[in-house]
Amino acid sequence: xxxxxxxxxxxxxxxxxxxxxxxxxxxxxxxxxxxxxxxxxxxxxxxxxxxxxxxxxxxxxxxxxxxxxxxxxxxxxxxxxxxxxxxxxxxxxxxxxxxxxxxxxxxxxxxxxxxxxxxxxxxxxxxxxxxxxxxxxxxxxxxxxxxxxxxxxxxxxxxxxxxxxxxxxxxxxxxxxxxxxxxxxxxxxxxxxxxxxxxxxxxxxxxxxxxxxxxxxxxxxxxxxx
Numbered sequence: 001x002x003x004x005x006x007x008x009x010x011x012x013x014x015x016x017x018x019x020x021x022x023x024x025x026x027x028x029x030x031x032x033x034x035x036x037x038x039x040x041x042x043x044x045x046x047x048x049x050x051x052x053x054x055x056x057x058x059x060x061x062x063x064x065x066x067x068x069x070x071x072x073x074x075x076x077x078x079x080x081x082x083x084x085x086x087x088x089x090x091x092x093x094x095x096x097x098x099x100x101x102x103x104x105x106x107x108x109x110x111x112x113x114x115x116x117x118x119x120x121x122x123x124x125x126x127x128x129x130x131x132x133x134x135x136x137x138x139x140x141x142x143x144x145x146x147x148x149x150x151x152x153x154x155x156x157x158x159x160x161x162x163x164x165x166x167x168x169x170x171x172x173x174x175x176x177x178x179x180x181x182x183x184x185x186x187x188x189x190x191x192x193x194x195x196x197x198x199x200x201x202x203x204x205x206x207x208x209x210x211x212x213x214x215x216x217x218x219x220x221x222x223x224x225x226x
């Protein structure tokens with residue numbers, strides 16, 4: 001679906017600028033995410049080279065600007081491009097939410113200045129972290145290039161490799177199955193797993209726009225579309 005809509009965007013200057021804004025938002029999200037994870041997991045201080053909060057505000061401003069551009073275009077052209085406008089407005093909501101969760105990770109790093117270790121769950125948390133990072137980068141590429149095959153792969157991997165695994169760690173901390181963490185460490189690990197799950201979920205939502213019709217954006221891909 002996204003490939004056909006992309007053709008419309010490229011023909012309309014207003015839509016082109018709105019689409020460019022969404023690309024910039026995604027690139028900023030990735031920069032924020034990687035810096036936040038680095039601060040929390042591989043640094044004993046919360047110092048980073050970028051201003052997370054300033055970038056988050058810029059992403060929010062981009063989201064509003066995309067909405068304005070889409071609304072203005074539709075007001076002029078009428079309902080012909082309604083679906084394409086709704087798709088982009090839907091996508092930027094997920095992009096903005098990723099920015100919020102990366103900010104949450106950085107806030108966690110600030111309140112837990114020593115690098116965070118997950119004890120007996122460290123190997124699994126590291127695997128999830130690597131998977132989310134890889135999927136997020138692939139999501140950006142697939143969204144920008146309308147790569148349907150890559151999009152389906154990301155969607156298929158989310159449920160098994162990220163969602164359920166994050167829940168296992170969070171529940172393990174809460175129900176006491178993971179017993180080798182201090183209270184503060186356990187709380188931080190549970191929150192971090194939750195933030196990773198939500199970032200992956202919003203990445204999945206974004207990528208569904210590449211292969212799903214508008215009414216199925218955010219839902220699993222099905223080989224039989226109606």
